[in-house]
Every structure is written in C-alpha cells, then in structure tokens.
Amino acid sequence: GEQVEQRPPHLSVREGDSAIIICTYTDSATAYFSWYKQEAGAGLQLLMSVLSNVDRKEEQGLTVLLNKKDKRLSLNLTAAHPGDSAVYFCAVSPSSGSWQLIFGSGTQLTVMP
Amino acid sequence: ETAVFQTPNYHVTQVGNEVSFNCKQTLGHDTMYWYKQDSKKLLKIMFSYNNKQLIVNETVPRRFSPQSSDKAHLNLRIKSVEPEDSAVYLCASSLGLGASAETLYFGSGTRLTVL
Numbered sequence: 121g122e123q124v125e126q127r128p129p130h131l132s133v134r135e136g137d138s139a140i141i142i143c144t145y146t147d148s149a150t151a152y153f154s155w156y157k158q159e160a161g162a163g164l165q166l167l168m169s170v171l172s173n174v175d176r177k178e179e180q181g182l183t184v185l186l187n188k189k190d191k192r193l194s195l196n197l198t199a200a201h202p203g204d205s206a207v208y209f210c211a212v213s214p215s216s217g218s219w220q221l222i223f224g225s226g227t228q229l230t231v232m233p
Numbered sequence: 234e235t236a237v238f239q240t241p242n243y244h245v246t247q248v249g250n251e252v253s254f255n256c257k258q259t260l261g262h263d264t265m266y267w268y269k270q271d272s273k274k275l276l277k278i279m280f281s282y283n284n285k286q287l288i289v290n291e292t293v294p295r296r297f298s299p300q301s302s303d304k305a306h307l308n309l310r311i312k313s314v315e316p317e318d319s320a321v322y323l324c325a326s327s328l329g330l331g332a333s334a335e336t337l338y339f340g341s342g343t344r345l346t347v348l
Contacts, residue, residue: 154336158274163237163323163339207274211337220289221337226274 122147122214126224134232139197141227143210146191152213153186154221155195159206167195167208200231236260239324239340246314247348253300254309254343256324264288265307266337267299268323276323282307311345319347 123146133139141155154169168184170177177184183196193210210224237258246252258265267279280299281289287299296315300308311318321342327335 156337161341163325163341164337165339166336169336209276220278221335223276226276228274 122150122212122222124210124212124222124224126210126227128227129225130228130230132230132232133200135201136199139200139204139229139231141195141208141210141229143193143212143224144191145193145212147212147214148188148191150191150212150214153184153193154211155182155184156209156211156223157206158209158226164209197229200229202231202233205229205231237324237326237338237340239322239343241343242341243344243346245346245348248316249313252311252314252345254322254324254345256307256309256340258305258324258326258338260326260328260338262326262328262338263304264327264329264335265301265304266325266327267307267309268325269293270321270323270342272320280307280309314345314347316347319345321345 124143126143131139151172155167156164157167158164168179170184175186181198185194197204207226207228209226211221213221240255264283266281269277269279278291279293282301284304296312298310321344323342324340325337327337
C-alpha cells in the first residue's frame, strides 16, 4: 500500500525566512495531494491541495511543488512569521476514487521572532 | 456558524471505565470520520461513516465502537479503556463519499487521558 514519509519532524526558522517541508510517496497512481495545518489545541485545517496534473501552486505566501518523477511533494512557506508556528501534515490519496487520505507524520514548525 | 463540533475537549478517566465522545457537523456533509492522534502527532483513521453507513472499519480494538444517529452525528464509545487509548481523538467530515479529492474538515479534538 501507499507509504508516505514526511521530513523534517521538527523545523525552526527565524521570522522572514523560508521553511520547506517535504513528503515522499510510493504509489505512482496517487492522484490528490494536500497540506494541512494544525495549530495547538485545534484540529487540522486544509491549506492547499493539488491534483496530479499540477506541478506548482502558489497562494498567499505558500508554494506547493509536485515532482511526480521523484514522487515528492513539498510545501514552501516564504517569509514565515510566528503565526505560522504549527504542525504541518501532508496528505495523499492513493488513486482516483479511493476514499482514504494517508497522512504524513507531521512537521512541527517553530518560527522565532 | 457551520463547523465540526466535538465534546468534551478533555476527559480523564481510569483504566476499565467506559467513555463516550460526541461529534456533530453542521456542514451538511455526508461522510464523517474518527481519527486517533498519538503523542507523536501521528494520525490514524479509525472509522468512517457515509450517511449512517459504516464504510470503513480499520483494525481497531473491539472496545471501540462508532455510533451514528444521523449523518450529522458520529459518536465514539470506548468500553473499558486501556492506558494506550490515551490520545487525541479527532472527528472530521467531508462532503461526499470520501473520494480522492475530498477536503476534510476537522473538529478541535477530544484529549483522553487514561490513568
């Protein structure tokens, strides 16, 4: 079955720096990719999602890159600020029509003032 | 306000007790889920319900049972809790049948501590 690895598990950056989180997956038929953010004491909230026909998507200081050849998904937070401090999860769906989202293991991002 | 609501926020109990967690969504979604999040933040799907029908039952211990009265409610009951049940239990919903492009909407979680 699909395996998802996420790294790094912890990431500390200074305010204004970029933060990059990477997930790798194993199933080349994976059709749907998303990133969720979990703030302390809260549930997960969708940040961005892309389908497999999209290589790059940018929204509000966030960039998602999909490299299907290397089976790698990344999230880049440009100019991070303390409010971005949270746990970030990638989530993939193995193939079109599959019900299940498979989550990465999470990255605890800390943005220091 | 439309969202996913979970109660209680926290629950502390002793080994062997029974607990029940409530989840309600006001988003009009057809599918609801229960996830377990351990102390390392790892997420594991436990159950999924589509319009009151169980569509996925992952290999969780039999002491866990989902309960749904209608598509807006999915409660979780744990009979005779064990120490390893200590975790955050997250309820979520999605619009349709949990298809590949679904967005999950999560509640804020119930933190269970088993002494």
